[in-house]
Each structure stands twice: as C-alpha cells, then as structure tokens.
Amino acid sequence: MKTDKTPQIIALYARVSSSNQEVEQTIQSQIDEIKSRIEADGNVLPKENIFIDDGWTGEMLQRPSLDLMRDGAKTGMFKVLYVYDRGRLSRIFFHQEIVLEELRDNDIEFISLHDVKAVTPEEQVLQSMQGVFHQYERIKIIERFRRGKLFKARQGIIINGDALYGYSYVKKTDKLPTLYQINEKEAEIVRKIFRWVGIEGLSIRGVIMRLYRMGVYPRKRRKDTWSKGPIVRMLKNRSYVDGIAFYNKSEAVVSKNPINKEKYKRVKRTSRRVRPTEDWIPFKIPKLIDESLFDKVQKILEDNKRYASKNRKYDYLLTGKTYCEHGFRRVGDGYSKGLNHYYRSAARIYEYPKETKCDCMGVNAVVLDGLFWNKLYAILIDPDLLKKLAERWFNERNDYSKSSEEGIDNLKKKIDNLKDEEVRYARMYGEGIVDSGQFEELMKGVKNKKRGYQGEMEEIRNKSNSSNTTKVSLDELCQEAERVIKLQDATDRKQIVRDLVEKIIIKKGGDEVITWIHIPLNQAHLMGYGAKRGDIHFSVPQFEFYFKVAIPKANKERLIMERDMMGRILSSKVPEVYNHYAEK
Numbered sequence: 001m002k003t004d005k006t007p008q009i010i011a012l013y014a015r016v017s018s019s020n021q022e023v024e025q026t027i028q029s030q031i032d033e034i035k036s037r038i039e040a041d042g043n044v045l046p047k048e049n050i051f052i053d054d055g056w057t058g059e060m061l062q063r064p065s066l067d068l069m070r071d072g073a074k075t076g077m078f079k080v081l082y083v084y085d086r087g088r089l090s091r092i093f094f095h096q097e098i099v100l101e102e103l104r105d106n107d108i109e110f111i112s113l114h115d116v117k118a119v120t121p122e123e124q125v126l127q128s129m130q131g132v133f134h135q136y137e138r139i140k141i142i143e144r145f146r147r148g149k150l151f152k153a154r155q156g157i158i159i160n161g162d163a164l165y166g167y168s169y170v171k172k173t174d175k176l177p178t179l180y181q182i183n184e185k186e187a188e189i190v191r192k193i194f195r196w197v198g199i200e201g202l203s204i205r206g207v208i209m210r211l212y213r214m215g216v217y218p219r220k221r222r223k224d225t226w227s228k229g230p231i232v233r234m235l236k237n238r239s240y241v242d243g244i245a246f247y248n249k250s251e252a253v254v255s256k257n258p259i260n261k262e263k264y265k266r267v268k269r270t271s272r273r274v275r276p277t278e279d280w281i282p283f284k285i286p287k288l289i290d291e292s293l294f295d296k297v298q299k300i301l302e303d304n305k306r307y308a309s310k311n312r313k314y315d316y317l318l319t320g321k322t323y324c325e326h327g328f329r330r331v332g333d334g335y336s337k338g339l340n341h342y343y344r345s346a347a348r349i350y351e352y353p354k355e356t357k358c359d360c361m362g363v364n365a366v367v368l369d370g371l372f373w374n375k376l377y378a379i380l381i382d383p384d385l386l387k388k389l390a391e392r393w394f395n396e397r398n399d400y401s402k403s404s405e406e407g408i409d410n411l412k413k414k415i416d417n418l419k420d421e422e423v424r425y426a427r428m429y430g431e432g433i434v435d436s437g438q439f440e441e442l443m444k445g446v447k448n449k450k451r452g453y454q455g456e457m458e459e460i461r462n463k464s465n466s467s468n469t470t471k472v473s474l475d476e477l478c479q480e481a482e483r484v485i486k487l488q489d490a491t492d493r494k495q496i497v498r499d500l501v502e503k504i505i506i507k508k509g510g511d512e513v514i515t516w517i518h519i520p521l522n523q524a525h526l527m528g529y530g531a532k533r534g535d536i537h538f539s540v541p542q543f544e545f546y547f548k549v550a551i552p553k554a555n556k557e558r559l560i561m562e563r564d565m566m567g568r569i570l571s572s573k574v575p576e577v578y579n580h581y582a583e584k
C-alpha cells in the first residue's frame with residue numbers, strides 16, 4: 001500500500017458478461033470492492049475514470065468502455081488502473097497481455113485485487129500464469145455447466161427454455177417434470193402453414209404474405225414479418241410429426257457472415273451450428289401434424305428446390321443497369337416461378353410482404369435480354385443509323401446553346417422592366433397614393449423578382465459555360481464513335497453493356513423499356529471537343545442516345561410445356577424469336 005505517498009489519479013475498470021452473472025461477481029460487487037480498496041490506498045477516483053462494461057463478453061477485446069479506458073491511458077487521464085481481476089480485462093490470455101503492455105508503455109500502474117501482485121519481472125510472469133489459469137477455469141466452468149445440462153436432459157428434465165414453435169416450456173413442479181406443452185395459439189399457426197403449403201399448394205412467399213395480413217408475428221419480434229428460412233425449417237422439422245424433439249441439437253458459434261455489422265458486440269457467438277446427430281438428446285412432445293400431410297409438404301419442398309437450382313444458372317445480361325419508373329433498382333430474380341427469369345423491382349422483393357410505392361410488374365429477362373441485344377447490336381454495326389442518332393444529339397446540343405443565349409437576353413429585358421416598376425412605385429409614394437409601409441412592401445417584391453431573374457441567368461450561364469461549343473464536324477464525331485465501338489469485344493456482351501449502357505428504365509406495365517446508351521469519345525479532345533453539360537459524370541465527352549424496346553405481353557409469349565396437378569407451371573419455353581440472347 002502507498003499510504004505514505006501523495007494521492008494518485010486512479011481509473012477503475014469493471015466488466016461482467018450477460019450470461020455468467022451467476023459464476024462471476026455482479027458488477028456492483030466488483031465496483032464496491034475496488035472503491036473501498038482505492039479509499040484504503042488513499043487515492044483519488046474521478047467520476048469520468050470509472051469504466052464499466054456491463055453485459056459484455058470477455059472473449060472479445062472490442063468493448064465500448066474498455067476502448068475508452070485504453071484511450072484514457074494513452075492520453076494520461078490516470079496513473080493507476082484498478083481491476084477486480086485480470087479476467088475483467090479479457091478472458092483471453094493474449095488479450096490481457098495486450099492491454100497490460102499498453103499500460104506499461106504509458107507508465108500506468110496496474111492493480112488487480114485478486115491476482116498476484118506484480119512489480120518485479122518474476123511477479124509479472126506469475127501474474128501472467130494466473131491469466132492462463134483464468135482462461136482454463138472459464139473453459140472448465142462452461143464444460144461443467146454444459147455437462148450438467150446434458151445430464152438433466154438425459155434424465156428427462158428439459159432445461160432449455162426456448163421451446164419449438166407451437167409449444168410452450170413448462171417448468172418443473174412438485175408433481176410434474178419439466179415438459180413441452182402445446183401452445184394452442186402457435187400450434188394452430190403451425191397446422192395452418194402445413195395445410196396451406198401441403199393442401200392448397202401455397203408458395204412460401206404466399207405463406208409470408210398471409211401471416212403478415214393476419215398480423216401473426218414471429219416469436220422473436222425483431223421484425224413484424226416472417227422470412228423464408230424459419231418457415232422452411234418449420235416445414236421440414238420432423239418433431240411436429242414424430243412427437244420427438246431434441247435437446248443439444250445445435251451450439252452457438254461465431255457468425256461467419258453477421259447480419260449485424262456493429263462495431264461492438266456484447267456476445268461473440270451469434271450464430272448456431274447443428275451438432276452431430278449422435279449428440280442430440282431426444283425427448284417426447286405432443287404431435288401436431290399427421291404423417292401424410294407432412295410427406296406431401298416434403299415432396300413440394302423437394303420440387304421447389306429442384307426448380308430453384310435449375311433457375312439460378314441464368315446469367316442476366318442487364319444486371320445493375322435496370323430500374324423501374326419509380327427509380328427503384330430492378331434485379332434479376334428467377335427461382336420462385338417455374339423456369340422463368342425476371343427483372344423485378346428490388347423494393348418489392350426485399351420489402352416483401354409489405355407494400356411499397358412500387359407496383360411494377362416483373363419483366364421476362366430472357367425476352368428483354370434478347371430484344372435489347374438485337375437492337376443495340378443493330379445500331380452499333382450500322383454506321384448510317386449511328387450517324388442519324390449522332391445528328392440528333394449534335395443538333396440538340398447546339399440548340400441548347402442557342403436557346404441559352406436567347407434565354408439570357410430575355411432575362412435582361414425583364415430586369416430592365418423592373419427598373420421602370422421601381423420608378424412607378426416611388427412616384428406613387430411621392431404622390432401619397434401609398435404609405436411608407438405599403439411602399440416598402442412593393443419594393444421588397446421588386447427586389448425578390450430581381451433576385452429570381454439573376455439566379456436564373458446565373459444558372460444558364462453556368463450550364464452554357466461548361467458546354468463547350470467548338471465546332472467539330474458531325475463526321476468527325478461519328479468516326480470517333482465508330483472507332484470506340486470497334487474496340488469492343490462483340491463476343492463479350494456483358495462487358496459491352498457495362499461499358500456503354502447508362503441506364504435502362506423498364507416501364508410499369510413491363511411492355512416498354514427505355515435505354516440510355518453513352519459512347520465515350522476518348523479522343524474527341526484532340527479535335528477540340530471537350531466534355532459538356534450532359535457529360536457531367538464523365539471526364540471524357542460522351543455521345544449519348546436512347547432507344548426504346550417494346551416487350552410483347554407476357555404469358556402469351558411463353559410456351560407452357562408442363563403443368564403439375566395443381567396447375568402450376570413446371571416447365572415452359574421462350575419462343576425461338578426472342579431467344580436470341582439465350583441461345584448464343
């Protein structure tokens with residue numbers, strides 16, 4: 001103890017995880033014990049130097065208060081750090097050492113209430129050894145806890161409170177052991193879902209929609225909508241038909257692809273992994289679903305999977321370029337329905353089953369890809385057609401600079417007129433027709449108008465300044481465009497689309513598609529032709545044009561090859577005419 005020294009500025013760090021409150025000290029008892037020790041040592045603990053991570057795992061080093069403490073150590077906020085034991089810093093030995101080394105580097109004394117005091121190098125080694133034992137002990141505690149649970153499960157006492165959907169977990173009483181009881185409300189939903197899929201032939205999407213409309217939420221109410229995974233898992237779960245559930249079926253693991261990408265995580269193992277079946281411990285539960293319905297559902301799920309795997313293979317030509325007229329992206333989507341591939345509104349796919357602003361129909365991707373490519377290719381290889389488009393574009397641009405000159409003249413005239421107006425009001429004031437308040441109002445109006453006109457003028461000037469109107473002949477322009485086109489590898493259609501297509505807007509009904517093409521004129525600057533107003537996103541001038549593709553009405557164009565008992569399309573074919581892209 002350092003009672004004979006001047007008081008030191010102290011920091012305190014405390015942590016408990018959420019799951020181990022019973023085996024670890026509670027956070028308050030940690031803090032109390034440290035505080036009385038600090039008092040006994042005659043040191044000072046400022047409020048801002050109390051760092052607490054309550055409910056955070058010690059298996060990871062990223063914790064909000066720990067980070068603040070480490071920052072404080074670097075900036076010299078304190079000279080001594082007190083902790084209950086090394087395990088508070090981290091459960092991982094090497095992590096402990098990282099933090100301790102930082103403290104040593106910043107000349108901060110480390111006081112642990114329940115470890116060996118470490119001043120000399122020998123003591124430090126000893127304390128490190130203790131850190132290793134902390135880790136060992138933790139693993140031992142987890143093991144003991146896990147095996148205790150297994151033992152209970154084998155005795156027929158279920159300890160897992162998370163019952164399967166459709167059941168409730170009933171705690172052991174004096175008369176009855178722990179058991180799974182049917183939860184009537186949930187069980188009815190389970191039966192309904194099985195019937196919808198197995199008897200009505202409703203799709204999983206359809207199930208999600210019905211549940212949403214009925215206001216039936218998943219049990220863990222982070223969302224008010226169900227997703228595909230839990231429903232498919234429910235439909236495949238034999239427990240409902242066999243009346244046997246399993247304890248110890250899965251274990252928590254570190255997520256490989258976490259949905260939640262927050263910087264700090266309270267718990268490390270957020271994903272679950274299925275254990276080998278021999279580790280599962282069976283126990284009896286009431287049955288919910290009969291065998292024949294369950295089998296029907298399995299067959300449908302199998303079929304769906306088969307079609308899905310076939311469908312995924314389609315390579316969407318216009319990926320990343322398609323939008324609907326509401327401005328939402330349209331994405332290639334094609335494993336929910338037969339053998340067809342669609343460009344569908346992303347908003348409608350990802351927000352499903354909620355309604356969105358977008359009510360655009362999907363467009364058959366094979367048909368659109370084929371028609372689109374035919375049209376684009378026809379333009380690119382036809383110099384006359386290209387010249388016609390270039391001419392239109394060329395004239396539009398020159399028209400613009402002409403019209404902007406006219407526009408500026410107009411505005412100048414309007415501003416001149418305002419001067420007359422001012423004079424008129426001044427006269428009215430002088431003659432006593434308006435009082436000073438009215439006069440001020442009128443003048444304010446004039447000022448506002450003037451500001452508006454000047455703003456418009458400014459805008460036009462800015463635009464036409466960036467529009468460089470050096471006269472380059474149309475022929476020169478076309479030559480450059482053709483040169484760029486010839487450089488393209490005609491066999492790599494996707495690359496051409498990536499390079500030349502700006503945007504494709506598929507209209508609501510899906511029958512009309514507008515396409516913007518831009519051809520970068522890489523060497524146009526040599527002809528004195530710079531980037532212009534329309535090329536604002538590009539560093540080189542772009543020759544732009546658009547064309548429309550008319551899409552034939554859906555369904556009529558699909559040759560249906562095979563249907564199942566419920567009338568669902570099992571296979572269909574796009575007529576040869578539209579199959580340009582698909583056949584290659």
Ligand SMILES: [Zn+2]
Pocket residue numbers: 324325326327328345357358359360
């Ligand atoms: Zn839309």
